[in-house]
Amino acid sequence: MRIPCPWCGDRPLSEFTYGGDASKARPKNPEKASPEEWVDYVYLRDNPAGKHTEYWHHSGGCRSWLMVTRDTRSHEISRAVLAKPQPGGATS
Amino acid sequence: MSRQTNRLPEGGLVDRTQVISFTFDGRKFKAHPGDTLASALLANGIHLTGRSFKYHRPRGIYTAGAEEPNALVTLGNGGRTEPNTPATMVEVYDGLKARSQNRWPSLKFDLLSVNSLLKPFFPAGFYYKTFMWPRSFWYRLYEPMIRRAAGLGTLANESDPDRYETAHTQCDVLVVGAGPAGLMATREAARAGVNVLLVDEQPLPGGHLTGEADKVDGKSGAAWAAGMADELRAMENVCILSRTTVYGRYDGMTFGAVERVGDHLSPDSALPRQRGWTIQTRQLINAAGAIERPLVFAGNDRPGVMLAGAARVYVNRYGVLPGRNVVVFTNNDDAYRTARDLSQAGANVTLVDSRAKEKVHSRGVLPASVEMHFEQYISKVKGRSHVGRVTLAPSGTEIACDLVCVSGGWTPSLHLLSHVGHRPEWDEASTSFVMKEPGDEARAAGGAAATFDLNETLREGSKAGKAAAEACGHGIPGKTNLPKADDLPAYHIEPLWRVPSAMSRADGSFVDLQNDVTVADLELATREGFGHAEHAKRYTTLGMATDQGKLANVNALGILSQLQGRPISETGTTTFRPLTAPAAFGAIAGQARGSAFRPIRRSAMHLWHENHGAVFTQAGLWLRPYFYPREDEDFAAAVKREVLAVRSSIGMVDVSTLGKIELKGPDAGNFLDRLYINAFSKMKVHRARYGVMLREDGMVFDDGTVSRLGESHYFITVTTANASAVMQHMEFCHQVHWPHLDVQFCTVSETWAAMAVAGPKARDVLARAVNGLHLENHAFPFMAVGEGTIGGAPVRVFRISFSGELAYEVYTPAGYGADVWEAIMAAGESDGITAYGTEAMTVMRTEKGHVAGPELDGRTTAADLGLGGMMSVRKNFIGRWMASRSGLEGQDRLQLVGLKPVRSDETFRMGAHLVKDIGVTGVDVSHGHISTSVYSPTCDHFIGLAMLRNGRERHGETLQVVSPLHDESVSVEVVGPVFSDPDGEKMRG
């Protein structure tokens, strides 16, 4: 399996570290977030058969955190962008 | 040494100008370079090569390729022992030594073949029921007996002395198989300009052409293929790997392969034995060919029974005639070429075809001397260790023979097309499974696509090469010149899954030769409701041997579908999984074994430690001094001496392994405030502070120190074990949560060597060594940070104490590490400065009640560890909100306490549980557990840190420490966690 890093190109799986579900966002306003919102963010995960958006860290490369869309049935990767928002709104 | 009785006077691709010798079971034989062990044994008239897996039946060479089920041998001795090697894949070199397997005491006279007589009592599923009663017999009798009797070769117990390596490569198009389809595909794809990797398991290119008499472009198939390979090798964008088996396809077009680099050479060769390849490609062309199927009849496993295609290979490629009086038994046209080639080589050939005469296309290829029987089949085989006679049915004709060639049709090799989940479909016309939808990245050509006509194969290969290049965005200039092969009659087949007489009788009609599975076993599986392909496989173990059912699966499915009266398409096929062929662990591990299994990290002062007798311990990849024994000292004595030296005078420990991260930027302080439970943005420059990080779920993640080197410049240390995880976490927080913060950070763990100087004399000694830094208490108080030089080397000095003593951490660029260490050692010599290791460090941090790895086990909150007061309530930080959940507060939490034995000479161990009453034990009565226990030289008795339910309220209570595993129980008193200098006067003084 290879992951297309926006900086480094197609790189082998062994250079990356999995970072979990990227569909959950940390509560924007932590002070006001309810305990339910925190529990949802920290613990609750879907387990889809199909496309899944997840974080991957290019730990053996440019050290960027990526948001990768992977099909959990085929491991096909349809999208990989930098997790860090880019100037001008571009994501990769 | 005997004559090669079955070697033909001429022909074949072996080098007849050279004679080499090898031994089999200690007997010496002659061979020629180019022989396999199988062809050489057959040349010497040896068919019997092994005993079968379950029944110890005599077995002979059955194929000429990697799919060989019977002729598995053991090569080499000692650590080089390589069991279960197909003799058909072993290239003979001068001096090769091979042994037969699974026989005792000898191959010809095998006492365990009584299993064969016991066959009715060894049916399918025998593991599950036959031996289940009485239960005690299983352990005492059945299991040991079965273990001895069933099995193949035996592994060596020594480590393998051979060298292996691993390699990575990438290409645009991977072509598997250098037969006619693969060669054409490679040429066409390469002409289009893409990078092509052609991988083939044989030493010679050509695939089945090396074993055929038919011509291509007027040349022998082998000569045509050799010419093609030369042409391809001259192309810059083609790489050919021969003697290489692609064993698996993995996600994202990654393939695994093993190249047999030195297997065909003597073990003294300087080359590595094998090379494990990881191949990354964009397109796959599967030109792996097809595998011939056996026919299923009583006695079809006798030595002297062989696949028809294999017999032809022995004649044409090796110049070996495996029998003089030959019966060819087939249900298809392909085996007629075997009859033709063996007859032309001088054998007496009788052809038996299960089909009606009018369905056969190939009668014309046979010489007139070949006698033909249509609508007949073999019902019986006579001869115990070799075939001597077969009986035909229904006619009853008996034919004396010494070789029976069988062909049940051809099975395309689909493995690489189906490993990632594509499902093959049943194709009536070719009577085989084919891959109709292999996906956009893969295609098949030739035998692997159930194309058995040579001219069609050449055309298909060329087409596949073009299509793969086009898929990579490359068109092909010019027209393709297709070679022209001899025309042969069309391949026609009529299924014959088992001969009609192989019904409902345990008559030794083998479906899976390697795992000894018979028609009777499949009948039993069906009767008992295990008839689905996936069930029958597990019930009978069919297809589960080293050949992975390459020969057996399709016949088994055919028989199951007959038994159940439904079409094969509904009986299902089993799933193909990597590996398609066995691969040695060595080839996958490569050089990553023994001390090279993983890298070793050594600090800049490592040599000094070595020279001063340090005993090392592993901390992750690091080697750290554990303790420094002096002569006659044991572990305990050395640790005690090191601790007392620090407590009474001065010691120094190498702490270079700490994770170190440097941060800069106007928002660096703000960023740290969000990472740690305590605040750093308002800390003064040139000050340090202890800090704790939580995970988002509120549990403690890591601890360490944070120092402010400048207005927007910080330096943090994190634990050795968590160094990379903390860095990764910080990058996540910065890139994902707070990308707007203007901060940059970088790991500098390797950049700085670090040492802690501790003890009452630390200030005096360091003051003698350091220049440019005043160390008096008022100028450089507890938690001060400063810079200076030692022996000219720049140092950063932090007044931080882990031991509880007056202490300084000294950091210097790693290149100066050894010099600075020695300079401080020299300055402290008059005060008896003592190097101490990680164990003394652990003892002292326990005496001081500092938490470390055993307490930070992922289940403890800051409050549990007595650090709750550090949690700032004025800022947001990772973990704050989940840490304040009500469930993580209150009396039921395990809290950090100290323990001391009631009787000062008693000891207790880490992991033991704390209970009130030793009469009742169990997890539910545990009040907590011991996380750290050490002998404290300062207290002169054992001390411990423990996580105890509501522990902070229980100081003074007496509890029992129990370790039922060791049958131990000790009375302990709960105390505060700080045993040494609880008010911190020493480290602040």
Ligand SMILES: [Zn+2]
């Ligand atoms: Zn990258």
